[in-house]
Amino acid sequence: xxxxxxIELITPFVDALQEAFAxxxxxxLQRKEIYVKEGVEMFGKFNGIIGLSGGTLGTCVLxxxxxxxxxxxxxxxxxxxxxxxxxSAIVEGVxxxxxxxxxxxxxxxxxxxxxxxxxxxxxxxxxK
Numbered sequence: 001x002x003x004x005x006x007i008e009l010i011t012p013f014v015d016a017l018q019e020a021f022a023x024x025x026x027x028x029l030q031r032k033e034i035y036v037k038e039g040v041e042m043f044g045k046f047n048g049i050i051g052l053s054g055g056t057l058g059t060c061v062l063x064x065x066x067x068x069x070x071x072x073x074x075x076x077x078x079x080x081x082x083x084x085x086x087x088s089a090i091v092e093g094v095x096x097x098x099x100x101x102x103x104x105x106x107x108x109x110x111x112x113x114x115x116x117x118x119x120x121x122x123x124x125x126x127x128k
Contacts (some may be wrong), residue, residue: 002113007110008112008114009056012105012106012108012109012112013050013060013101013105014052014105015033015104015105015108016100016102016103016104016105016108017062017104018031018103018106019027019100019104020101020104021072021097022099023100024072024075024076024093024096024097024100025071025072025073025075025076025097026075027071027072027075033071037061041049042061042063042126043063043065044063044065044066044068045064045065045066045069045096045125045126046063046064046065046066046069046090046091046123046125047061047062047063047094047112047123047124047125047126048061048062048063048064048094048095048097048098048101048121048123049061049098049120049121049122049124050062050098050102050105050118050119050121050125051118051119052116052117052118052119053116053117053119054115054116054117055076055114055115055116056073056114056116060101061103061107062094062097062098062101064094069085069090069093069094070085070090072093072094072097073085073089073090076093076096077089077093084117087125091123091125094123095121095123098121098123099120099121101121102118102120102121106118
């Protein structure tokens, strides 16, 4: 897959990610470097996984550190910074976030020649 095609396929996910963080957590994310990750090791503890099938097979993973996931949940549920965020609340918040990303990406990809089936996202815990 050439670089232009990768960007064309990845950009809808990045745009949906930015919109989802703004909608759910009132967080303004700035786009930096985009690359295709090799290997299966995750960057963070909370991992939202979106499976792709159809014209292209693949997986899109949103990997959040404990700190970022807690910040997102605190913002989403308007919690004070000293209140403990439970793991189940983080899993729920990350699930909501990746569902919005999946729907947003699918909507954006519908205006391209690429056709996908996007599976219901799942959330996995762990960095391995």
